Amino acid sequence: MSNRFEGKVALVTGGSRGIGAAICRRLAAEGADVVLTYGGSKDKAEAVAEEIRAMGRKSEALHCDASERGATAALIADVAARYGQLDVLVNNAGVYPLTSLAKCSDEVWDQMLAINLTAVFEGLRAAYRVMSPGGSIVTIGSVAGDAAQMPGVGVYSSSKAGVELITRAAGREFGRKGIRANVVQPGPIDTDMNPADGQNADLQKMMVPLGRYGEAEEVAAAVAFLASEDASYINGTTLKACGGMTA
Ligand SMILES: NC(=O)c1ccc[n+]([C@@H]2O[C@H](COP(=O)([O-])OP(=O)(O)OC[C@H]3O[C@@H](n4cnc5c(N)ncnc54)[C@H](OP(=O)(O)O)[C@@H]3O)[C@@H](O)[C@H]2O)c1
16 A cells, blocks of 8 residues: 555545545555544444554544534534644545435435535535645545436435536636545445445446446545545546446
């Protein structure tokens, strides 16, 4: 493993489980100090932070409910002030309400947009204010942001289409300050959100040319690339980690 993030401070939202936890481990393995947030999974988040400290990096797990207006922005300002820098932001926290459009309640819609879209908007804006040139932002979208591939996914798709575009817009607007912003769109990844033996799993496997779910670590590798100086001329774009699902 290389040391692409030596001396860097990274913040990963929703780092307690799944893809977020894998991103935290990957950035730390490559030298970053990593702050991670959690909503409900305090013990899991603290275990990830402990693992990272055992690697010899600084790490802390902070509660930050992404559905609460202002919480993500306040968290970013606090971390940047306490660490004296913020080099990498990964907007990862998300929820996946599987519901038909016709049956989606106002509460589900509002909660999903607050977590999947508004918190990302807050994260982008707050990161711009605290990041120095060389900073990098990666947002976790989804191939569902390109197409509502299955019944029930369309409500979620709308939020993931939104985060893709707002992140690419950030790449356009923040580029002048030397801050890059890119999107990773995973396909089906085996996590609590979308287990490889769960509802619609066989259908999703059939839709992927590689014929399998991805692992969280495979998404983390794509995120680490985009966040690193190896991607220094890659900005305002989308990298799909989906086994060819959208080919
Ligand atoms: N798995 C897939 O197939 C797949 C495919 C494409 C895109 N994605 C995207 O990848 C990202 C991570 O998903 P995952 O598969 O790793 O899901 P996951 O295993 O369900 O993990 C979701 C993460 O988001 C956090 N989170 C959810 N609501 C939150 C809130 N209100 N405040 C703070 N944190 C919150 C969770 O933290 P707590 O448990 O601490 O609340 C957890 O760390 C999401 O944006 C998801 O949409 C996943």
